[in-house]
Amino acid sequence: MEYNIDFLYVGDGDAIIIWARNPQVQDFVFFLDGGNAGNGQKIVDHYNTLIRPHLYDKRLIGFINSHPHADHINGLVEVIEILKSEINFGIYNDPVECITQEHKDRIHQSYIENEDPDITHLYETFEKIEILNELCVNYGIKRYNAYSDDINFFGGSFKILSPSKDFYVNLVQYFSDVDFLKTVDYSRKTLPYITEEENLQPCAIVDAANDASPENLTGTVIQLIDSENRKYILTSDAGIDAFEYMETDGFDPENIVLVQLPHHGSRRNINTKWLSKFNPTYYIASAAGNAKHPRRAVINCIKRNLPNCGTYSTHTNKGAIAYTTNNAVFPKRYWGPATPL
Ligand SMILES: [Zn+2]
Numbered sequence: 425m426e427y428n429i430d431f432l433y434v435g436d437g438d439a440i441i442i443w444a445r446n447p448q449v450q451d452f453v454f455f456l457d458g459g460n461a462g463n464g465q466k467i468v469d470h471y472n473t474l475i476r477p478h479l480y481d482k483r484l485i486g487f488i489n490s491h492p493h494a495d496h497i498n499g500l501v502e503v504i505e506i507l508k509s510e511i512n513f514g515i516y517n518d519p520v521e522c523i524t525q526e527h528k529d530r531i532h533q534s535y536i537e538n539e540d541p542d543i544t545h546l547y548e549t550f551e552k553i554e555i556l557n558e559l560c561v562n563y564g565i566k567r568y569n570a571y572s573d574d575i576n577f578f579g580g581s582f583k584i585l586s587p588s589k590d591f592y593v594n595l596v597q598y599f600s601d602v603d604f605l606k607t608v609d610y611s612r613k614t615l616p617y618i619t620e621e622e623n624l625q626p627c628a629i630v631d632a633a634n635d636a637s638p639e640n641l642t643g644t645v646i647q648l649i650d651s652e653n654r655k656y657i658l659t660s661d662a663g664i665d666a667f668e669y670m671e672t673d674g675f676d677p678e679n680i681v682l683v684q685l686p687h688h689g690s691r692r693n694i695n696t697k698w699l700s701k702f703n704p705t706y707y708i709a710s711a712a713g714n715a716k717h718p719r720r721a722v723i724n725c726i727k728r729n730l731p732n733c734g735t736y737s738t739h740t741n742k743g744a745i746a747y748t749t750n751n752a753v754f755p756k757r758y759w760g761p762a763t764p765l
Contacts, residue, residue, distance in 0.1 A: 425446055426444075426447065426650055426748075426750040427442060427648050428747070428754045429441075429648075429658075430744050431684075431744060432467060432738065433710075433742045433743060434467075434499060434738075436688050436717050437457070437737075438495070438684075438710045439710070440456040441454070441455055441472040442646075442648070446578070447696050447754055450482040450484070451479045452484050454487065454515075455487040455673075456499050456646070456658060457488070457490050457497070458499030459496070460498050462502075464502020465502065465506065468506045470744065486513040486566075488516065488570065488646070489514070489516035490644040491517075491644070491660060491661060492553045492556075496643075504556075504563070508557065511565050512566065513566050513567070515568045515569075519549070519550065519553065519642075520550050520554075521598075523736060531547060532547065534602050539602075539604055546605065550615045570644050571589045572584045572588045581650075584645070584646055585675050586667075623720070625636075627721075628692060630696055631696055634663060640661040641663055641665050642662075643666070644660055644662070645657065645658070648749075650750065655679055658684045659684045660686070661693065663687065664693065664695055664698060677689040677703070681704055683708075684689075684703040684708050688709055688710055688718065689718020690719055691719040699722075703730060703733075707735045709736070709738070711737045712739055718735075735764055736762050740762065
């Protein structure tokens with residue numbers, strides 16, 4: 425299988441189109457997230473002009489929702505509303521399926537009483553997933569869970585590395601626990617800052633605290649392998665705990681060409697060890713280009729440890745960054761080279 429991966433600029437959010445091609449046989453398109461609300465049409469326009477006219481008649485079109493946060497699911501819902509039955513399948517996890525009715529009722533009650541912003545946020549993600557469920561029913565879209573246990577296509581060339589069903593179900597109990605949510609504050613808006621230290625001690629900042637939220641940790645990590653056995657890793661908003669788990673589950677971080685920096689290049693979802701362990705030729709962030717995303721300390725820490733690695737971000741040209749595993753099997757686009765950070 426060969427792949428063309430398009431990273432579309434949608435500010436702080438993910439909108440990635442994976443075009444998988446079995447040359448001369450069949451095409452597969454995966455819309456992996458769609459950024460915030462308002463980005464759906466732009467993603468469909470990109471698909472309609474640059475991908476769709478070139479697809480073989482034998483094709484399957486699908487979507488993947490990494491996790492139901494607004495900067496990943498809202499634009500994706502718009503993509504599905506536009507393309508309707510052209511989409512054949514959808515891959516995502518529904519947290520509501522993993523909790524008891526009593527548990528659900530408690531969250532609903534707490535939401536109505538406006539007890540905590542994290543609970544409101546959680547309830548809103550439940551509502552978005554409900555919309556996804558309805559769209560799948562309305563347009564005859566076949567649904568799969570986004571578990572590493574289930575998703576392994578093309579003889580292992582396309583697979584979900586995380587979450588496993590166990591990992592996911594455990595984390596859902598944790599992040600949907602009303603008492604737990606009242607004690608934390610994931611909705612906080614910390615002021616972004618850039619200090620001298622980001623340049624002088626970048627890896628210390630990257631390693632300081634890997635406090636990715638448990639919801640982010642359930643985000644899908646996808647691995648693509650091309651015909652030359654080179655790997656491409658799409659991390660959404662996952663983090664260290666997910667990567668550590670993947671390794672215990674058989675992930676071999678060898679021969680990696682490209683890794684998406686997790687969580688838009690935040691310092692909270694990566695550390696020096698994993699930056700070096702992935703050791704790709706390219707890192708790419710799907711980011712707005714503000715002080716936090718991608719975080720300067722993360723970029724500087726990569727430069728310090730991996731001097732031959734090119735780091736890119738979608739914000740640099742605010743268009744799209746594409747990677748093609750084999751130029752000979754995809755149409756030429758005549759785009760210029762992307763500018764590294
Ligand atoms: Zn995100």
